[in-house]
Amino acid sequence: MRLLPEPVRRLAAWCVVLLLVAGVGWVGIRLCGELRTAVTPVLLALLGTALLGPVYRRLVRAGVQPSVAAGLTCVAVLVVVGGALYIVVAALIDSGGQILASLREAAKGVARHFGSAGTGLDDLAANARELLGKFGGTAASNVISGVSVVAESIAMAVLALLLVFFFLRDSHRAVAALRSLAPGGTADTLEAMARRAFAGVEGFMRGTTVIALIDALCITVGLLILRVPGAVGLGALVFVGAYIPYLGAFISGAVAVLVALADRGFVIALWALGVVLAVQVLEGHVLQPAIQSRTVQMHPAVVMVAITAGASVAGILGMLLAVPLTAAAFGVTAELRERYGGTAGPAGASPGAPREP
Numbered sequence: 001m002r003l004l005p006e007p008v009r010r011l012a013a014w015c016v017v018l019l020l021v022a023g024v025g026w027v028g029i030r031l032c033g034e035l036r037t038a039v040t041p042v043l044l045a046l047l048g049t050a051l052l053g054p055v056y057r058r059l060v061r062a063g064v065q066p067s068v069a070a071g072l073t074c075v076a077v078l079v080v081v082g083g084a085l086y087i088v089v090a091a092l093i094d095s096g097g098q099i100l101a102s103l104r105e106a107a108k109g110v111a112r113h114f115g116s117a118g119t120g121l122d123d124l125a126a127n128a129r130e131l132l133g134k135f136g137g138t139a140a141s142n143v144i145s146g147v148s149v150v151a152e153s154i155a156m157a158v159l160a161l162l163l164v165f166f167f168l169r170d171s172h173r174a175v176a177a178l179r180s181l182a183p184g185g186t187a188d189t190l191e192a193m194a195r196r197a198f199a200g201v202e203g204f205m206r207g208t209t210v211i212a213l214i215d216a217l218c219i220t221v222g223l224l225i226l227r228v229p230g231a232v233g234l235g236a237l238v239f240v241g242a243y244i245p246y247l248g249a250f251i252s253g254a255v256a257v258l259v260a261l262a263d264r265g266f267v268i269a270l271w272a273l274g275v276v277l278a279v280q281v282l283e284g285h286v287l288q289p290a291i292q293s294r295t296v297q298m299h300p301a302v303v304m305v306a307i308t309a310g311a312s313v314a315g316i317l318g319m320l321l322a323v324p325l326t327a328a329a330f331g332v333t334a335e336l337r338e339r340y341g342g343t344a345g346p347a348g349a350s351p352g353a354p355r356e357p
Contacts, residue, residue, distance in 0.1 A: 029313060036314075041156045043321055045163035049171075050202035050324075051209065052077055056168045070169040074161055101262075189339060193332045200331030201324045207291045212242030214287060215249070215279050219256065222275035226268050228260045244319050245303050249280060298323075298330060 004012070032039045052073050059069035167174070178194055179187040220235030228234070234256045241248025253276035261269035298306075303323055310322025 033314075037152065037156060040317065041160040041163055043325075044156070044160040045167055047201065047205055047321075047324060048077065048160065048164040049167040050198060051205040052164065052168065053171075053202055054206070066169050070165045073168060074165045077164070078161065192339070193335050196331040196335040197328035198331075200327040204324050204327045207288075208243060208245075210291050211283055211287045212239045215239070215242055215283055218279045218282070219253075219275060222279075223256060223260070223272065226260065226264065226271055226275070228256070228268070228272060229263050230259060234259065244307060245323055246300060247304075247307055247319070249283075253277075253280070298326060302326065 055076070056069050056073045059072060060066055064072070175191060175194075179191055182190040216235045216239035219238050220231055223231035223234055234252070237255060238249070238252040241252040253273075256276060257269055257273045260272035264272075303326070306322040306326040307319050310318030310320075310325075312318070314321070
């Protein structure tokens with residue numbers, strides 16, 4: 001090694017570090033894949049805890065016992081999520097056939113103008129239900145062997161809800177346990193990193209939920225004014241898609257425009273496109289800076305790479321978890337940079353002062 005120039009030795013050292021990190025990451029991903037029925041509820045519970053933490057803390061500050069406050073928070077989220085799922089599912093069931101029919105008419109219109117390309121779209125729309133059924137069956141066979149998807153999903157949801165209760169109630173114990181496991185004098189640094197990561201996820205979840213609600217309401221109102229069929233179901237699709245940044249908004253907006261084109265004609269489709277674009281401009285230039293100004297700000301390219309990596313590892317679930325996990329990683333990086341880099345990150349590049357998780 002001494003015969004090699006100094007730059008070459010440094011490059012070799014960095015290559016060894018990168019290989020070690022990649023190897024550890026690969027082993028970790030494989031372990032998470034093997035233990036997905038346990039890992040998935042934990043990750044979902046962490047996201048739920050980040051979203052519900054402010055509610056729990058307000059109840060505790062109001063004098064409610066921690067266990068009761070955590071229980072009330074879980075009951076409230078169960079009622080809200082259950083009611084929201086009922087509304088969304090009912091809206092999609094009521095308007096799902098109409099949306100598929102409109103998409104099929106749009107595909108036929110494209111077929112008349114573009115020939116074989118449009119015919120392929122027509123066949124895809126005509127066989128949408130069959131394709132979805134086959135895809136669901138394939139996914140189920142890959143994820144479950146011998147156990148139904150519904151049973152596993154319910155079990156994971158119940159476990160995630162119980163974990164949210166314990167994470168909320170025993171957050172102070174988690175901090176104490178983390179400090180006790182820290183080697184040497186690194187307890188303060190490890191706690192600060194954990195708090196910064198949690199603050200990034202917490203801000204992302206709260207901000208994304210508020211933005212998703214505003215986007216869904218604005219687009220639903222616009223589609224109702226334009227009398228586009230299935231407006232409520234399309235609004236529900238926009239709300240769910242908002243948790244997958246950029247990609248979800250593009251897909252849900254494209255579906256809304258296609259439905260408007262098929263049922264209401266070219267002019268109304270242009271108005272629907274204008275509504276979708278106006279909401280996206282509002283989100284990008286007003287809502288994102290105002291609501292998520294205290295969270296980790298990530299470049300769109302980083303978000304897209306994270307979503308692609310998450311999808312390749314864990315499908316739709318990976319797409320949903322990729323961005324908040326990346327936000328946590330950015331928070332940890334910002335904390336390390338401030339502690340050991342000698343300079344703080346740029347304004348707005350990291351979460352504000354972390355609070356008790």
